[in-house]
Amino acid sequence: MTNSNEFRSGFVAVVGRPNVGKSTLINALVGEKVSITSRKPQTTRDRVIGVLTTESEQYVFVDTPGFQTKHTSGLIKHMNQSVRASLSDVDAIVLVIEATGWRKEDEEVLRLIPQDATNVILAINKTDEIHEREKILPLLADSQKRFPFADFVPISAEKGRQLKVLLNCIAKHLPEGEKFYDEDIYTDKTPRFIAAETIREKAFRLLGDELPYGCAVMIDKWEEDEKLAKIYATLIVSRESHKGIVIGEKGAKLREISRLARTEIAQILDKKVYLEVWVRVRKGWGDDAKILKTLGYD
Template sequence: MLAASGSLRPAVAEGFRCGYVAVVGRPNVGKSTLINHIIGEKVSITSKKPQTTRNRVLGVVTKPMAQFVFVDTPGFQTKVKTQLTRRMNRSVRSTLAEVDAVVFVIEALGWRPGDLEVLSLLPRDAKNVILAVNKTDLSKNRDALLPLMAESMSRYPFTAIVPVSAEKNRQLDDLLAEIEKLLPESVPYFDPDLFTDKSPRFLAAETIREKAFRLLGDELPYGIAVTIDKWAETDEEATIIATLIVERESHKPIVIGEGGAKLREISRLARADIAEMLGKRVYLEVWVRVRRGWSDDVKALKTLGYD
């Protein structure tokens, strides 16, 4: 099992359940948005570009009779073959073998080839897989989901199927109720006030990367990473110096933008989110550096935290 941390509650109600839950699906299907809305805090970054999520992120939500420890996995990659994507795919596979429940996410518009590729990773005899049909707000007719649900059961013996809209917070409690049935009886693994196991430094770096992904759109390939080079914090303020790492010299002016406008906007948006997260003033400097071929370099990946 994944290692647990945090303090245990000294006494819990009889029948209390706790366990790890993997959220899996093809890239850009809404996994991170689903976890963020269930938890009520931003623990995983989102954008319209695939490969946004690279690390398994624990998001914790504690209810009166259960604690859910969510693992946000990267979307399984088949098109781009680098050391980075191989590690991401390995992360998906290993997570499936370690958790108590699996939430498989597809869109309400129907099955796609990428969904089937991820589905093929699941053991056919698993009894702990729930299908979440996401983005139901895009479907005008709710009855239109019935054929999709029937088709889904013919593809895999899901324990339950729950239509949801992560963006609109629809039927997320129903999804949690189905997940709770699969969790073992246990004391909570984490303090009930905790919502993630990730450090503020990690979340800050991810916030900067998110803003870069969103603002750069399709201008820049996926070879972008963020490091935190300095972190000085007092009760009133935090000073952070970060570096956006790109793979080619030609990428650097794209990130910086004309007259530095793009980089300033990335920094401005990231600073606002980090300040809200920390609850204090934030001074943020973001630089751009070229590290050729980092996404296909084993040593570079380890240095950047992609073990």
């Protein structure tokens, strides 16, 4: 007989094609921003952990980059590898799709999951964009035919709808056991990584569609005392022509990126932040193993 009073804890991989809302979902579940999000695909590049500790469970969510099928740069290979790695050795898998229905790219992600897995939950996200509820029913029936999902949960990560229901479905798969992280810990990432990601998020959101995939952020120097953090960062772009776009007219774009990033980093660190962001061109950095390593994508 199992004792239901026992604490449960485990790892939960959140997977899906780019842009379905995986990072938004994890941030909403954890209640803190652990992973950057944007309306553009390929926002998340690396595995990020978000931890939710309740009275009876600890959920360690693993955010993964959206699985790519089109491009094959060194960075994309790294991202896909990170998705595959996160699927082994987890207690539950949440596959996220959009409420508008299955796409070819969703099927490709499904194919990565072992066919005999009994711990896969389908989260049907962005239900706030579907105005007729009846449309979800055929989607559930269709999904049932594709895979023996343990549960199906229509959710809205953005509006926080049905997240409790999703958590309850996940909890069933968590084994009894001690916490992996102290309860005040909500991510495994360092402040440096989070600061770099915050700058990248602002660049992603403020810049045109052509640019973001070729951009990365490096923290060059970090000086911190009790009251103030001085952060010096470089935004790396892959083309000379992109440098001007990032900087903008009279430096306005870069100033806005820095301003938004500084405000958010100050909130996260809970102290004043001085932030300097420089722009540098490094052609083909997405294929350069050495640069990828420096950026932490190894």
